[in-house]
Amino acid sequence: MIVCIIYKEGTGSSMCFSDLRIITLGCGRIGSALVKDLVRSMPSVKIVVSDADLKAVERVLRDLEGVGIDAIQLDLSNYREIASIVKDFDLVIGLTPGRLGFQTMRACMEAGVNMVDLSYMPEDPLTLHSDALAKGVTIIPDCGLAPGLSNILVGRAVTLLDRIEDVIILVGGIPQRAILPLGYKVTWCVEDLIEEYVRRARVVKDGKVIEVEALNGLELIDFPGIGKLEAFYTDGVRTLHHSIKGVRNMWEKTLRYPGHAEKIRLLKELGFFDETKVEGSVVSPREITIKVLERKLDLPEVRDIVVMRVIVNGFRRGSAASCMYTLIDRYDEGEGLTAMARTTAYTASIVVQLLSRGKIREKGVIPPEKLGMNEELFNEITGYLRKKGVSIEQGFS
Numbered sequence: 001m002i003v004c005i006i007y008k009e010g011t012g013s014s015m016c017f018s019d020l021r022i023i024t025l026g027c028g029r030i031g032s033a034l035v036k037d038l039v040r041s042m043p044s045v046k047i048v049v050s051d052a053d054l055k056a057v058e059r060v061l062r063d064l065e066g067v068g069i070d071a072i073q074l075d076l077s078n079y080r081e082i083a084s085i086v087k088d089f090d091l092v093i094g095l096t097p098g099r100l101g102f103q104t105m106r107a108c109m110e111a112g113v114n115m116v117d118l119s120y121m122p123e124d125p126l127t128l129h130s131d132a133l134a135k136g137v138t139i140i141p142d143c144g145l146a147p148g149l150s151n152i153l154v155g156r157a158v159t160l161l162d163r164i165e166d167v168i169i170l171v172g173g174i175p176q177r178a179i180l181p182l183g184y185k186v187t188w189c190v191e192d193l194i195e196e197y198v199r200r201a202r203v204v205k206d207g208k209v210i211e212v213e214a215l216n217g218l219e220l221i222d223f224p225g226i227g228k229l230e231a232f233y234t235d236g237v238r239t240l241h242h243s244i245k246g247v248r249n250m251w252e253k254t255l256r257y258p259g260h261a262e263k264i265r266l267l268k269e270l271g272f273f274d275e276t277k278v279e280g281s282v283v284s285p286r287e288i289t290i291k292v293l294e295r296k297l298d299l300p301e302v303r304d305i306v307v308m309r310v311i312v313n314g315f316r317r318g319s320a321a322s323c324m325y326t327l328i329d330r331y332d333e334g335e336g337l338t339a340m341a342r343t344t345a346y347t348a349s350i351v352v353q354l355l356s357r358g359k360i361r362e363k364g365v366i367p368p369e370k371l372g373m374n375e376e377l378f379n380e381i382t383g384y385l386r387k388k389g390v391s392i393e394q395g396f397s
Helices: 029-041 056-065 080-085 098-109 125-135 150-162 189-199 260-269 285-296 339-356 368-372 376-385
Strands: 002-004 014-017 020-026 047-050 070-073 091-094 114-117 138-140 163-175 199-205 208-212 219-223 227-234 248-254 306-314 319-331 392-396
Touching: 014 098, 020 376, 029 047, 029 056, 029 219, 029 339, 047 056, 047 248, 080 098, 091 098, 091 339, 098 114, 098 125, 098 138, 125 138, 138 319, 138 339, 150 163, 150 319, 150 339, 150 368, 150 376, 163 227, 189 260, 189 285, 208 319, 219 306, 227 260, 285 376, 319 339, 339 368, 339 376, 368 376, 368 392, 376 392
Parallel strands: 020 047, 020 091, 047 070, 091 114, 114 138, 163 248
Antiparallel strands: 002 014, 163 306, 199 208, 199 248, 219 227, 227 248, 306 319, 319 392
16 A cells, blocks of 8 residues: 655655555654664665654754655644544654643544554553554553653563562663753753653552652662762653552652752742743743753753663562662764663664564553563563663662
8 A cells, every 4th residue: 555645834745655654743852863763773664754843844854864754744733633644654653742642642543553652641541542452553652761661671570570569760861970050951852851840740659559749759879880869759650550559669760960859849939830821921931941941951062871770679489589670871972862862762663663563462552561571572672772782781689
């Protein structure tokens, strides 16, 4: 079957695609790395990138010049337009801001198209499971670094233990050195970065599911070779609440250089993250803050690190046992890729490849921890990351 996608604003031409057809919804910092890796790994794939922002589309085309992709301008907030476009593709990659993630996922499900989604949506994607089953599609949500790779590692640990007591996820993307004023540089969607700081997180403490404020639960953690980092609650457990029951403790904490949380909390308390428009203005403080942080904290000359530790405690054959996975990844000078782009994009890329090759057969909304519970899929995912230089150290005691 051959489909034609008519270029929108500013192109006036059409392109025909055959073989496997993939479209990205959104094409920001992570999207270009993901698309480049897919084209290299699946040379016959036909990929179209899309975004509401024509400048973002043009930037990705420049970044990927010579790679062999095409692009359209697409209103990602327009449900009908998305549903109409995606039905002509075999697979959709969701790269929208979190506020648009659920509706784009629903549009793909109703169009009967498989999807791998990386958006940081506030909604529970598993509420679409029965509808996705009825449509015969596979949707893999939260398929980035964390949530995403963190869930896959937790899923693997669950298969190695007979009973689970604790699931602790510590993860963060930071510059290689603390830099003023926040000890931070932007490596992913700023809109969702702020959402991470304001969204209440569901965690398990002493066997009870509770909600906690983001930035709370502050503690210092020592990472050999990195130093002391502070950790605070963020909304990262997500689908694990459904997949792993009866635990004593389960939470995710974001890692930053010491002092970061206090400064972010000050901005939050002063209203810089408020969504209500200022009287007499057409914009909100949050919208202005997003633009300021994008400009001030882009810092392309500053290299980044991703640090992640996943700890799963429990019992095996009647004795206490523990699995720990540690990942430390750094900016790739040869590819010019941030550690955040590497760890996020390569994880999504291999999942897209596995789904495209029919290795992931289950239908419905399949959270990434389910992939980790399948030994063959786990080995494929971690083996692919290892080939890309993303090394995960495993400890079992």
